[in-house]
Amino acid sequence: xxxQTQAVENSSRFGGxxxxxxxxxxxxxxxxxxxLFFIFVVWLASTVIFIxxxxxGQDPVxxxxxxxxxxxxxxxxxxxxxxxxxxxxxxxxxPMWVQYTNFLKDLARLDLGVSIAFFPRTVNEIVFESLMWTxxxxxxxxxxxxxxxxxxxxVLGWPRRPGWVQYVFMPLLTLAAIPQYLLAMILIFxxxxxxxxxxxxxxxxxxxxxxxxxxxxxxxxxxAVLPAFAILFSVVGFWAIGMRGMMINTQGEDYMIQADAKxxxxxxxxxxxxxxxxxxxxxxxxxxVLGTIVTGQVLVERVFSYPGIGDIxxxxxxxxxxxxxxxxxxxxxxxxxxxTFLLDVLYPLLDPRIKVRS
Amino acid sequence: MTESVTTPDSxxxxxxxxxxxxxxxxxxxxxxxxxRNPSLIWGLALMSFLLLFVGIGHLVWDTEQFRPLSTPTRLxxxxxxxxxxxxxxTGEVRxxxxxxxxxxxxxxxxxxxxxxxxxRIGLIAGFVSIAFGTLAAFVAAYYRGWIDAAIRSVVDVGxxxxxxxxxxxxxxxxxxxxxxxxxxxxxxxVGWVFPARTIRSQVLVMREAAYVELSRLSGTSGMGIIFKxxxxxxxxxxxxxxxxxxxGAILASIGLEAIGLGNFSTPTLGMxxxxxxxxxxxxxxxxxxxxxxxxxxxxxxxxxxxxxxxLDEWSNPRLRKRV
Numbered sequence: 001x002x003x004q005t006q007a008v009e010n011s012s013r014f015g016g017x018x019x020x021x022x023x024x025x026x027x028x029x030x031x032x033x034x035x036l037f038f039i040f041v042v043w044l045a046s047t048v049i050f051i052x053x054x055x056x057g058q059d060p061v062x063x064x065x066x067x068x069x070x071x072x073x074x075x076x077x078x079x080x081x082x083x084x085x086x087x088x089x090x091x092x093x094x095p096m097w098v099q100y101t102n103f104l105k106d107l108a109r110l111d112l113g114v115s116i117a118f119f120p121r122t123v124n125e126i127v128f129e130s131l132m133w134t135x136x137x138x139x140x141x142x143x144x145x146x147x148x149x150x151x152x153x154x155v156l157g158w159p160r161r162p163g164w165v166q167y168v169f170m171p172l173l174t175l176a177a178i179p180q181y182l183l184a185m186i187l188i189f190x191x192x193x194x195x196x197x198x199x200x201x202x203x204x205x206x207x208x209x210x211x212x213x214x215x216x217x218x219x220x221x222x223x224a225v226l227p228a229f230a231i232l233f234s235v236v237g238f239w240a241i242g243m244r245g246m247m248i249n250t251q252g253e254d255y256m257i258q259a260d261a262k263x264x265x266x267x268x269x270x271x272x273x274x275x276x277x278x279x280x281x282x283x284x285x286x287x288x289v290l291g292t293i294v295t296g297q298v299l300v301e302r303v304f305s306y307p308g309i310g311d312i313x314x315x316x317x318x319x320x321x322x323x324x325x326x327x328x329x330x331x332x333x334x335x336x337x338x339x340t341f342l343l344d345v346l347y348p349l350l351d352p353r354i355k356v357r358s
Numbered sequence: 359m360t361e362s363v364t365t366p367d368s369x370x371x372x373x374x375x376x377x378x379x380x381x382x383x384x385x386x387x388x389x390x391x392x393x394r395n396p397s398l399i400w401g402l403a404l405m406s407f408l409l410l411f412v413g414i415g416h417l418v419w420d421t422e423q424f425r426p427l428s429t430p431t432r433l434x435x436x437x438x439x440x441x442x443x444x445x446x447x448t449g450e451v452r453x454x455x456x457x458x459x460x461x462x463x464x465x466x467x468x469x470x471x472x473x474x475x476x477x478r479i480g481l482i483a484g485f486v487s488i489a490f491g492t493l494a495a496f497v498a499a500y501y502r503g504w505i506d507a508a509i510r511s512v513v514d515v516g517x518x519x520x521x522x523x524x525x526x527x528x529x530x531x532x533x534x535x536x537x538x539x540x541x542x543x544x545x546x547x548v549g550w551v552f553p554a555r556t557i558r559s560q561v562l563v564m565r566e567a568a569y570v571e572l573s574r575l576s577g578t579s580g581m582g583i584i585f586k587x588x589x590x591x592x593x594x595x596x597x598x599x600x601x602x603x604x605x606g607a608i609l610a611s612i613g614l615e616a617i618g619l620g621n622f623s624t625p626t627l628g629m630x631x632x633x634x635x636x637x638x639x640x641x642x643x644x645x646x647x648x649x650x651x652x653x654x655x656x657x658x659x660x661x662x663x664x665x666x667x668x669l670d671e672w673s674n675p676r677l678r679k680r681v
Contacts, residue, residue, distance in 0.1 A: 040511070041518045048524070053531045178659055179609055181616060181631075182652050189640050189648075200641060291520040298522075299613050303635060314617055317530065325530055329523045337518045 031345055038341040043104075045333045049326060050103050054096070112327035117319040123327035126312060131331065133203055134308035137224055138297050141231045148232075149239025150282055154275050156240060157247025160266060169240065176237025181299040184230035188303070191226060199223050203307040227304045231297055242285050246278035253277075280351050287343040290336050398668025404661035408473060408654065415470030423464035424471050424625045433458040435646050457646035460637050468625045469650045476608060476627040477658065479542040483607030486546025488600045491553030496584050498554075499561035509554070516551035522610050524548055526619060535621045541614070545607040552606075553599045560595055564588055598669040605662040612655065627651045 094102075106113065112123035152169050155161050175183065192200040199205065204219050250256060250273075259273045301310030309328055316324035392399045415421070423429055433439060435457040441450040456466035498509040525548055529536065536544065564570060565588070573587050614620060615628030616635060630651040634640070639647040 037514070041515050044515045045519050048519075049527060052524075052527050055531070174660060174663070176663075178656055179612065181613070182655055185631075185634070185640065185648060185652060189645070193640055193643070291518070295520045295522045295610075295613065299616055302617055310617075313526075317526070317618055320530065322530060325526065329527055332523060333519050336520070340518060 030348075034341055034344045038337050041337045042334060045337075046104065046107055046330060047100075049329060050100060053322070107330070112330060113323045115321055115324050117316070117321040117324070123323050126324055127309070127327050127331050130308050130312045133306065134297065134301070134310070137227060137306070137308065138231070138293065141228050142235070142293060145232050145235040146239055146282070146286065149236040150243045150279065152236065153240035153243025153245075154247055154270070154278065157244040157278070158270060158274065159251065172233075173237045173240055175233045176235075176241060178234060179299075180231050180234045180296045181303045183233055184227065184300045184303040187226050187230050198226050201305040223306075227300050227306050230300050230303075231293075234296070235293065238289065239282065239285075243278060243282055246281055247274055250274045250278050283343060283347065283350060287340045290339050294332055294336060395668050395671055397664045398672070401661045401664030401666075401668055404657050404664065408657050408661070412470055412474050415466070419466060419470055420464075421467045421471050423467040426461040426463055429454065429458045429462050429464045431458060431460055431462045432642075432644065434644075456650055457644075459633065459639075459644070459647050460642075461633070463625070465630075465647060465650060468630055469654060472625045472627045472630055472651065473654050473658075475538050475624055476611065476655075479538055479545065479611045479626070480604040480608035480658075482539060482542025483545035483549060483611070484600050484604035486543055487549040487603045487607070488553055488596060490546070490550035491599075491603075492557055492589075492596060494550065494554040495557035495561055496588070499558045500565060500580060500584055500588075510558075513551045513555050513558075516548075517555065521545070521548035522613055525610070525614055526617070529614070529619045535623075537621060538624055538626065541611055541621070542607070545610055549603055549607055549610070553596075553603055556599060557592065557596065560592060561588060564591065594669065594672050598666055598672075601662055601666040601669060605659060605666070608655075608658060608662075627655055631655075 110124070112127065115121050115123055115126055118126065152172070155165055156169055156173075188200060191198050199222060203223050204216065205223075255277075256269070256273055259269045264273075297308070298310035298313060300306070301308045302314050305311055309332070313325065313328050315321075316328070430439070430442070433454050435455055437453045437455060438451050439454055441448045441452060454464060454466070456464070456469060458464055459468075494509050494513070498506040525544055528544065570583060570587055573583050578586070611620075611626070612628035612631060615626060616631050618632060618636075620626065620629045620632060622629065631648070634648040634651070639645075
């Protein structure tokens with residue numbers, strides 16, 4: 001955060017009128033700095049993604065065609081001509097730097113290319129269709145887990161909590177040590193297979209058509225319950241452990257002793273003095289674990305055959321559809337970098353000390 | 359822990375005082391510490407239990423049966439299974455305490471072989487990532503300047519890219535199955551950024567400490583300060599992050615394998631999970647297929663989690679007074 005205080009300082013110091021000073025003022029501002037960093041991350045990540053296939057010296061299009069030829073058997077002849085045609089179609093016959101600038105141009109327009117396995121369909125179509133499922137599930141679960149976990153951790157780190165709390169929550173915290181997809185398997189076995197309360201897999205029943213009706217919504221929700229809980233259980237533990245540590249750290253602080261000495265009510269000290277101060281590092285934590293939440297969910301979706309990003313990724317890997325895999329990786333990195341940028345921008349609003357210090 | 363310091367006059371405790379003095383000076387402080395730090399002890403106990411299972415298993419069981427078609431298929435756990443050959447009982451009775459799967463693997467052999475393989479991936483990846491991370495952290499935090507800026511931006515970008523996805527891309531482009539060691543190494547190369555970041559911040563605090571300042575004034579070189587003054591003081595912290603890295607790498611390796619990018623000829627825990635998902639063992643009701651790898655993974659993670667929180671207490675004395 002020191003960078004940010006410095007940035008705020010700079011912008012106030014360069015508050016003059018000359019063009020160069022305004023220029024400095026704008027680029028010294030931490031939001032602009034953060035945005036430039038966001039662009040830098042996306043650029044570097046996409047460059048890495050561009051380089052990796054070139055390093056291995058393999059041609060994904062030709063590989064795919066060879067695979068198809070082996071399966072089909074009939075179209076062995078003219079394979080090279082076909083590969084050439086495809087290479088032209090995907091621009092793979094041009095010099096490296098042309099390919100690179102084309103790749104960046106396409107990326108800037110958010111055009112992720114065309115799928116090899118489902119040929120006429122674009123990667124954008126495929127990815128965004130499944131992204132709705134993933135975001136719907138993950139967004140809700142992350143918010144619920146953050147609130148529940150933070151509350152549980154706050155109570156656990158509070159010295160005047162009732163004694164039974166520890167015995168209820170502590171076993172829950174150990175769930176954080178269990179990978180989400182294993183929890184998913186246990187939940188499927190108990191609630192879908194043994195008890196039969198909830199569906200075994202999928203995002204909606206096979207027999208129904210996706211439409212905006214009451215019964216379909218209920219169907220979708222029923223399918224979302226188990227994946228949601230699989231993610232929820234393990235993520236709640238993560239938040240609770242972090243929050244508990246922060247709450248314990250606030251105990252020795254001067255403002256806590258002062259609040260106590262003033263004779264404030266316990267609930268007020270708890271919410272306004274302890275929780276409020278312990279909450280801030282949790283927000284930073286959110287930025288750090290976003291990546292693990294996303295990849296965790298990708299695997300949970302695989303276990304449930306949930307029609308989100310994870311399932312599409314698995315299908316694409318199975319069919320060795322390189323462009324879809326690349327598109328998914330880019331979308332996820334964009335999402336994580338964007339969310340981190342937003343959190344960075346919002347952080348000074350939550351923590352007034354960052355501005356006061358300048 | 360002052361009790362554990364040997365006094366100068368008893369330079370050879372084993373000879374002068376025998377077992378009782380050794381017990382007094384070495385074992386008792388460990389015991390006392392163990393009582394105060396139960397999570398470390400429970401974690402170590404869980405891991406030793408797993409290693410014991412693996413060790414005894416290797417001694418008493420025929421582990422070659424992990425290969426497909428070496429046993430009858432879809433057998434529930436049984437201690438006396440009469441072997442059949444073309445519909446006729448052969449009279450031979452064999453035990454399959456963990457049952458067999460759809461492809462005819464003995465699941466006990468799979469469990470015995472798979473657990474250490476998965477741990478091996480984790481350990482290789484953990485050591486590689488901690489080695490790289492520590493090196494980068496020390497170089498960045500000690501020398502500062504442009505080298506720090508460069509390392510920091512690489513780390514920041516690395517944190518924004520989930521390692522699992524990068525590994526998927528690499529694996530797809532290599533186009534062949536990775537061996538266990540290669541996968542561990544690849545995971546380590548992707549996973550060094552997080553330890554690099556946390557260790558760097560520790561070094562930043564430490565380089566302002568008085569003893570480092572003193573060492574610098576008395577003319578110790580930069581590398582000398584790093585290796586003689588700073589590194590020994592950070593060992594507890596680095597050990598704690600090593601455990602975290604191992605757990606993270608195991609998680610990522612199982613993820614990679616579960617999504618179908620593992621090595622199909624090695625029976626790691628992740629591959630067993632993959633076959634479970636692929637052949638939907640849960641809907642087939644073959645609980646004996648998915649339960650052992652699941653229990654093994656849970657024990658590994660719980661053990662590593664307890665060890666790391668125990669080490670946390672060791673490395674961060676502020677935590678000792680409370681809780």
